[in-house]
Amino acid sequence: MSTLRTRTAPIRLGTRRSALAQAQSGHVAAALEKITGHAVELVPITSEGDTNRASLSEIGGQGIFATRLREALFAGECDFLVHSLKDLPTAIPDGLVIAATPRREDARDVAITRGGTPLHALRAGSRVGTGSPRRMAQVHRRAPHAEVVDIRGNVDSRLQRVASGELEAVILAAAGLSRLGSDSPLRREELGLAEWPTAPGQGSLAVETRTDAPADLLAALAALDDHDTRVAVTAERAVLEGLDAGCQAPMAAHAVVEGGDIRVRAVVYASDGGRRIGLDVTEPLNGEYIRRNGSGNGADAADGAPPMHAARAIGLSVAHRLLDQGAADLVSREHPSS
Incomplete structure (x- = not known):
């Protein structure tokens, strides 16, 4: 791959063909053009989720909107991707990295x-x-x-x-x-999110590329990242991961960074809405949670865990507490997690 300094062709952004996907990718493209001074070209890609008209409850949960895009990225058809984060499986394939999570829009x-x-x-x-x-x-x-x-x-x-x-x-x-x-x-x-929490990552975008992408492209994409958004969605997606329930599970998780703390609200529903199990917790992001609960390794506990590590540990803990309260009876668990 050529670096940004030597390339003359536009940077290629892989996106789904829907109007919404291209609109949100266009916002990312414009921001990246300002950072790099290079043109960014949208490369429309048709995913299974765009062609399979079956119910999402039947075909969802296995990255139906992401798989074809990722194949195109690995094949060199584009340089990076923009996903709706709520549609992205929690397991990131080897060789790929979420290089940025831009500032979240309204999550409601x-x-x-x-x-x-x-x-x-x-x-x-x-x-x-x-x-x-x-x-x-x-x-x-x-x-x-x-x-x-x-x-x-x-x-x-x-x-x-x-x-x-x-x-x-x-x-x-x-x-x-x-x-x-x-x-x-x-x-x-x-x-309102208090009574109607939404999907993990809702309102957020994921900017994904290959781990072997040119260093200057990785750096340019990283400049799009919003720290508080990444911390919040890390916790939300860890709840989903811990439940092992899939993207189309009847569950919600929303997190907000408040000063040095993170507040996580998570709910699992019966499919008919007749029953719900929920938690609303606020924990510190400075490693105190990990020290108190014995998560992570000794270095993390001694030095204060990075916020992303703490956010993920908190999200997984919320999932485990939900399962202890009976959430496993309300969701169909699936492998791999998504």
């Missing part, structure tokens, strides 16, 4: 309706669309008299199903709407 979900009726106030039998088992369980809890409809499709097609009256509401990620610049006349209800 939103309910989209025609008239602005809150989700909990929808009339009995109202049809609410989502393809996420986690959101399905949450809709069952928030609007138990509604009918949940398993849907696929891009953001525009989902909005159209509400506008046409086919559905009374759909649940979407606030970050996706923001990145697309959606100006739909439909009404939106922001769903």
